[in-house]
Amino acid sequence: MLDIHFGDNLPILRSMPDEAFDLISVDPPFNTGKVQARTRIKTIRDERGGDRVGYQGKRYRTIKLGTQSFEDAFDDFVAFLQPRLAEAHRLLKPNGSFFLHIDYREVHYVKVLLDQIFGRASFLNEIIWAYDYGGRSRTRWSAKHDNILWYAKDPDHYTFNYEEIDRIPYMAPGLVGPDKAARGKTPTDVWWHTIVSPNGKEKTGYPTQKPLGIIERIVKVHSRRGDRLLDFFAGSGTLGDAGLRLGREVVLIDNNEEAMRVMARRLGFAQPRFHGFTPEAKDMPEPTLLDSVGC
């Protein structure tokens, strides 16, 4: 089951009943002060008028297909988040978990805010998602990580499916023996994972789209089949994609029409119920049996 709501998340969250969700995972705008935009392009061979040079000196002309964007600037970011995070706490089931994805500029303020709402004892991990993509600064250490804060509503009772954790290779497999080396090890609170590849299949074109691999790990380990999941800053619907494929029920909210269209294209296979938005037929792919996509 997938519900997608269009609109400001605060009144929508306030209309939902207490303790409705097992896992809430959000990735709010990071307050970068910019408009987050991604322009989709295609290139075609053009030896005379091409503005790009590719492999073996061949020239290509760039054609803009469209730009997707949303505002990422708030006068008072913490005041914007506070009532929404308080709703998240109310909406979590007693053994539910809350994940918040943020960057190094805001994480300290948001940690203090979440400690006030959940209580300091409920803070379980700060996960560092480390990647290695893009240019390097010559004037400071290049920032190549995001922060993910994990709070459990009840720090003594929460879902943590240890057996579901994926294994990663040892850095020095020669030091641990062949059996351990073949099995690999569980990740720590530093998760190395590439960004969504600009040319890969996973890319929706939505700015700030998060990698499915990161979100799938959260869903697998912190919820069970049939659980209810919520993302109220849904963007391209990455939590929906991960949750549906893993047999969870998902509710998504966003106030950007472009996000609605991207989610319709991405998640149409699951016949979502839209609230406050009617996608055009061209944006809705044929529904697929969930079984055929791995549920």
Ligand SMILES: C[S@@+](CC[C@H](N)C(=O)[O-])C[C@H]1O[C@@H](n2cnc3c(N)ncnc32)[C@H](O)[C@@H]1O
């Ligand atoms: C950082 S993006 C989320 C990206 C998402 N994690 C993904 O993988 O595609 C933040 C999203 O929050 C949405 N947003 C910002 N303010 C909102 C509000 N008040 N209510 C609902 N959505 C909001 C923006 O439209 C944007 O899509």
